Amino acid sequence: MPVRFREINFSYLATNLDGVKKWLDINSRSQQPGSPAQPPLIQKTLPMLETIKAPTLLLPGDNDLTAPPYLMRILATHIPGSELRVIAEAGHSANWEQPEVFNRLVLEFFTKHSPPPSPGSARANISAGEGLATIRGAKLWYVDTGGSGVPVVFLHPATGSVRIWENQIPAFTAAGYRFIAFDRRDFGRTITDPTTGPQPGTAADDLNALLDYLSVDRVHVVGSAAGGGVALDFAISFPQRVRSVSVVNHAFGAIQDPEFLALTARLRPQPQFNQMPPEFREVGLSYQVSNPEGTKRWIELERISRPDGPRAPAQTRKNDLFLATIGERIRVPILLTAADADPALPPALMRMIAARIPAAETVVFEDSGHSTYWEQPEVFNRTILDFIGKH
Template identity: 45%
Template structure:
């Protein structure tokens, strides 16, 4: 891959309506492109917010989708609350408020964990689901030990761009890395909120997902390298797996053309 292939100017966004959506005990910042096409809900990483989808929003909208992005509690525009609530229940309340009965879900990193939990609890509300660049939050003891062994002590305290962005991207696109870091710094103004789950998330739970699932990983992802994604694929019969080359934990930002092509091909399938 050439250096030029790693440098992607942000496309112009399409118009979207911004609003605060009430959920039990709080409000979520949300944007919605509207339209009559199938809905796609974007679930941001733990380092992000509704603002991190600049490479996806216009592309999905141009393909005819109604694109919805929102911030979970404690992230940009969505105040933290005394009761952190449940992220899957918040998503259900958001869809109800927007009049969306069923949607495609695209979750990255921590957002993929929320999508996983939501799909277990509300399977009839999920058409197709993309789970990208995530350790999936699996609670199996052997998997948790394996996952923890991949990163040294103190890794979570290392700079965000080192943890999340692959070295190829940081070397070839320092301006893009700086733009990503600015979004990360703005994403969580008052500290991360740990929300409740509705389900135990383990390999058996992956096997209960009935909707079509696309797994997308990066070959330089320090959180979930390709062998970890193959664990997920084996636990998810019928799932599809795409591994992007020279890509870290932020595939939607580092490799947007390849990422978007995989997502559009998957969502567009009948």
């Protein structure tokens, strides 16, 4: 069988003729004429796999004829603590066919098993930190990993603060991005200041001011749940500052069509829905059963996400939206997601919105509740990295 059929996925063969030609050229120059092939070692290797002590990543393509996923799963059972990740729509040469996905998975694996950078490293020498950014009406608590990478801003849900992103910061910085997040007014460690500006203001304006404070021009914006509403409002208000927007598991409260409002009222009857404990509304039952410690940590972070005392008025938004025109208002690449076990936003509701936005990409997270960033951080991170990598 020709080597290209053994080692390159048919999708790549059909869609990237120049890439196939380059691969064949490199392959032909890598062979030494007359060199004998090495004998197979599988019979000797299998009994020895149990002795491997180093962290091991197995990374087949789903259409790999030489090392198919089912064979890799057998090998994984013999290697203690090994990780298996299957690259979709890839053959034996996944590093060539899908280099961005391949590189990201390998970098994520390296990061898990590498010590943190030393204080003298290149990244540590570039401005990074956390603190209060003074803007009109507030002092915003923010975190910024610094670095020269493309910045990505994360916007927390109404049950969180910047503290919730503990599973995202390492993954996105390891992938080369600059991670930025902030506490909105009446959340976390942000301090409102009525003497310097009107209250409660809009979160979109606050984000715009924060980017000015940090001297950041254009960003990817990722918002989860209520943070998704802020992301959408910011993308519509300041499209010149947005590379892409990811609206994750958001209930689209800005949409004002009477029939849509009636639908969401049936899904989330008030006050009963909001009177349920936050973890029942926003953490999937499968996660609560399988990870009680993680659920306990989520509840702890939710409880400290709001300052003590009476709550301030909720921030307003800059834009009301309507189903008939929402597609015209969005002028940046957009990802819409839903989770199949989310009572606040069932996938059908997300698809209703996506149908009005022709260029929208959509993803449905399986076996996840409203807080996919916490319940399934690897899936969440990979989904966002895939999307922003395109833009």
